[in-house]
Amino acid sequence: MDLREAQRLQYCCSTGRVPFAVEAFEAGFLPGNREDSSYQLTEEHTNVDLPSGFMDNDYEDPDLDRLLEKFHEREPRVAVIGDAYTREEAEKYQDTIDDLADEYPYRRFIVAPKCEAAFEVLDAETTTLGYANGKSSVQAEDLGPVKFRGWNVHILGGNPIDAYEAMQSLTQPTLDGREPANIVGYDWNGPLRMAYWEYWTPDGWQDNGHLTPRETARRSYQEIKQYLQEKDVWPETEPRELYGEAVEEPDFDIFMDKGGDPIPSREALETSYVREYEEKGTLAFESESQMKFIEYREGLTPVG
Structure with a gap:
């Protein structure tokens, strides 16, 4: 029934x-x-x-x-x-x-x-x-x-x-x-x-x-x-x-601070640093320190 x-x-x-x-x-x-x-x-x-x-x-x-x-x-x-x-x-x-x-x-x-x-x-x-x-x-x-x-x-x-x-x-x-x-x-x-x-x-x-x-x-x-x-x-x-989703997805399945290396796994994405920028959209980084360095070097402006 x-x-x-x-x-x-x-x-x-x-x-x-x-x-x-x-x-x-x-x-x-x-x-x-x-x-x-x-x-x-x-x-x-x-x-x-x-x-x-x-x-x-x-x-x-x-x-x-x-x-x-x-x-x-x-x-x-x-x-x-x-x-x-x-x-x-x-x-x-x-x-x-x-x-x-x-x-x-x-x-x-x-x-x-x-x-x-x-x-x-x-x-x-x-x-x-x-x-x-x-x-x-x-x-x-x-x-x-x-x-x-x-x-x-x-x-x-x-x-x-x-x-x-x-x-x-x-x-x-x-x-x-x-x-x-x-x-x-x-x-x-x-x-x-x-x-x-x-x-x-x-x-x-x-x-x-x-x-x-x-x-x-x-x-x-x-x-x-x-x-x-x-x-x-x-x-x-x-x-x-x-x-909304529990894990933010980048626009590109690569780590920007690893020379464009692919993100190898879901687990790697969960432990990454993902941020949206006015100039380039949503990007992923493996390291927080490298994220900040690339932001400075490229003149990226975080959204929000």
Whole structure:
């Protein structure tokens, strides 16, 4: 059965470090990471610009103050605030979201209910329910999918097949005519966790053979996207359409400071220096010092 009214996701997230986050973003995913880690962009990633898309909480070691510190630092578009195992936790998270919603409009704040009382406390106007579908000790199914109907819901974890089955259970018509859930997002870190060994396909995990870890992750992202597209739930607008490309492309595939030598790889471009000039367009340099020297020697005027 198709999802009710062929509902599409608003976004599909993937957590991971560079270069995996670049691969996810370029495949159409909203990149992100857990609060206790980052993309780990270093000085080497001089030509990589990833948006602050998704921030997950460390559900095994939750700390709201630590999470808020990271939220204010990164200002992600989507954030998992916490898992509410008690009414008191749900109240604390809702109070936090009420404050954040005033300061950060147009963000999505997620709380994963882990007790029935949480549904009574959380506010559907400001809070999206996290549907625990991965490794958590309390899964959404333990509470019953019916409790999530009528809410905005983000599927937390699970491979794409399991996630799609969850979407079906939350949106298919019921005998008593209950309102379906509005599935807004889905995230899974499987491609990152398995990138050194396997890539995901609808037929199961496949050995990466001769592929590098980065190529393996890329294959997983491609397979996931194709699967969700075939199910007609892939987002109509991909994050890169909103934020622009993560890696700037020069007008010429050469390093200007290497005598016109070709840029040997994607990885080399990500660690290069790319700048637009009024006189010559967008150029790439391998070295920052040589870039500045050539700018001086040629009298180049940077744009912006």
